[in-house]
Amino acid sequence: MFGALLFIIATSVLPCQGVSDGSYMLTMSRYMEVGKPQKICMTLYNQTLVDVYYTMQSGNKRYFFQIQKYRKGKGGCIDVTVPAYAAGTRNRLSISIVEPTGKFIDRSHDFVPSSPLRVTYIHSDKPIYKPGQLVRFRIMTVDSDLMPDLGKISLVRVITPTDVIMKQWRDIDNDKGIVTLEFQLAAEPLLGDWVILWRRAVIREEPRLK
Incomplete structure (x- = not known):
């Protein structure tokens, strides 16, 4: 028994x-x-x-x-x-x-419990850009249930291949779960991989654009 x-x-x-x-x-x-x-x-x-x-x-x-x-x-x-x-x-x-x-x-x-699970997607409208074009991109973060994270984005930076900050946004409202931003390339921009840096609190990601 x-x-x-x-x-x-x-x-x-x-x-x-x-x-x-x-x-x-x-x-x-x-x-x-x-x-x-x-x-x-x-x-x-x-x-x-x-x-x-x-x-x-x-x-x-x-x-x-x-x-x-x-x-x-x-x-x-x-x-x-x-x-x-x-x-x-x-x-x-x-x-x-x-x-x-x-x-x-x-x-x-x-x-052993884990910290809050978040995945951020940064998607640009084109894979490669030419001089003078407008760059549009979206930022969306989802949690472990694939629900959008509505937390404010504290910082977004566009960084050139020489590590110069070309564009910057701070304290972006994210009440819809997705943020759309854009910036204009110069007629003769630096060639190479550009970085879009995204930060919320201590979380940070650095996708690259060409």
Whole structure:
């Protein structure tokens, strides 16, 4: 007679032996992202009534504790937000499952949460430009759910092949999720790769134009 607690993290399955009849399955994302609500779900098998104690901590600092009472064998999910200071450090999720008989299962899982995931696309209207042409480009940032990031862009610079700042914009509103900018090339511009530098807070990217 035994139960089992399964941790499923993306495609990984970690079985653990329990202490009584029935079993449990815990699912969570392999890539926990700080500052973003994420779900941890418990599924019950051959169990009708259990209390589950969830604890999450970074080092010795506990930042999450919740007691969930599951009835009628349905299980359920909780929402967890990992704080920003926990990014890049080893965190621990601890689970205590208490059954009606008083027997319990204690299990834990270590993980390293990531900083907010953002991908920025800078797209120009042409791959190569000739002297005197107007250069148009767009900047769009999406998060891990492919939703646009509406945060203000603090700096955009156009830099020549000799590292001279040719054009600059500051504190650009991005309430629509996409920013369109343009600048005019001179009749005799410097030839080579030009750089569009984009910055939001400490995030920075440098796509190149020719």
